[in-house]
Amino acid sequence: MRMCSADLNLLEKWTWNSRQNATYAGDLTSDGYMSTQQLAQAWKQKFPGLLTDNxxxxxxxxxxxxxxxxxxxxxxxxxxxxQEDTYDIAKETDEKLLRPYKFCSSWVKNVEENNDTLTQLRTFESKQEYKEMITNISLRLGFNYDIQKELVKHMYQMCRYNKAWDVSQISPWCAVFTKEDLKRLEYAEDLETYYKYGYGTPMNQQIGCTGVKDMMDFFKIHVDKDTPQQPRSSVRLATAPALLLALGALGARRDSAPLTADNYHSAVALARRWTSSTIAPFNANLAAVLYKCTPNSNLQINEQYQVLFMENEKPMNLEECRVGLCNYTFVKNRFGLIADNCNLDFCNSATKTTGLIGFTLLFVFITKLL
Structure with a gap:
């Protein structure tokens, strides 16, 4: 199957935008800036009693x-x-909390720089059906030989980023792929993130504990005082790896079986929860809201304090919880234990080093894609 003439014409006319350089990549696009404003407004509408003008x-x-x-x-x-001065808004820049993986030499050595971390990805890319995908893409573009798989990945990235940079236009690079191609490329990306930041590597859940500890410390202040305290909302602006590590520590997005190169067509993989495209889009967010409630058996509210977990503005699927709403006793027992045992001393063991009235809220925001 060849590309249609209209798609081919768009691709031939495509040119690189000189504004899209390293400096430009270090900041938000105009659409990204606007969507971040809209996200804040959406959360404020959801929780007007919590997200105030104070x-x-x-x-x-x-x-x-x-x-x-x-x-x-x-x-x-x-x-x-x-558009006013934000000088009087309390803010902190704790990089070890927000990017603990950057300061953990053991994780850098044993996970990030360890070739074994990408074993499943490399195995999947070596399979015949992945190679056939490369061949089909090459033929679609008019080549009589297989182009390099890294070039295919670059086109895949351009398809996504072009669309993000200009949402009103169709990226010509997206026409290079069929729906099945995109599914395979997504699975390859999921294999990478699953082992680099997710459940595929046990150390990842150890690193992710810092976000859980920060959340539990914040909740404890309000529960112990039994009344709203200032600040009422703790908002964290973080990166995609930080979000993925936090989700792992919380036990969210866990599948019944590990993702591997051999189970792409299995029922587990087809219905997998660990999907990078839905976990970590632009402006992805994770929220935990503490409620002080009146117990009501009809509503299955049997404890005064409840915590609502939300992922990308939707209730998070957590065991022992009801559509994301959990008893505080469950939260305290499960996540309090993680917080109490959150110790990153193991990070220095490696020899190689590198540079529903809610009244508390924890956010994790993504500022860039992986």
Whole structure:
């Protein structure tokens, strides 16, 4: 099957935008800025009693770089609907909390720089059906030989990023792929993230505990005082790896069997929860909201304190919870234990080193794709 003339014409006319350079990549696009503002407004509409106009009700935590600073500005503009100075909003730049993997030499050596981490990905890419995909893409583009698989990955990235950079236009690079091609490329990406940041490597859940500890410490202040405290909302602006590691520590998106190169066509893989495209889109978010409730047997509310977990604005699927709503006793027993045992001393063991009235809320935001 060849590309149709209309798609081929779009591809022939495509040129690289000189603005899309390393400097440009370090900041939000105009669409990204606007969507971040809209996200803040959407959350404020969901929780008007929590996300107030009082700036002292917030504590922001983000990395001190251009993208995170711009995301902070866009989000606060969305919250307060004004382009005003954010000097009086409490903020912290704790990089070890937000990017613990960057400061863990043991993780860098044994996971990030370990070739074994990508074994399942490499095996999947060596399979005949993946090679046939490369052949079909090559023929579709008019080549009589197989182009390099890295080139295919670059086109896959351009398909996605072109669309993100200009949502009103169709990326000509997307016409290169069939739906089945995109499914295979997505599965390859899922294999990479599953072992690099997810359940495929046990150390990942150890690293992800920092986000859980930060959440539980914040909740404890409010529960112990039995009344809302300031700040009422803790908002974290983080990266895709930080979100994936936090989800692993929470036990979310866990599948009944590990993802492997050999089970692409299995029922587990076809219905898998670990899908990078749905977990980590632009402006992905994770929220935990603490509620103080009146127990009601009809509503299955048997404890005063409840916690609602949400992923990308939808209730998170957690065991022993009801559509994302969990008894605080369950949260305290399960995640409190993780928080109490959150110790990253093992990070230094490697020899190689490298540089429903809610009143508390924890967010994790993604500022860039993997």
């Amino acid at each position: 700036r002292h009700d917030y504590l922001f935590k983000f990395v001190n770089d251009q993208r995170s600073s711009t995301t902070f500005r866009a989000f606060t503009e969305g919250l307060f609907r004004a």
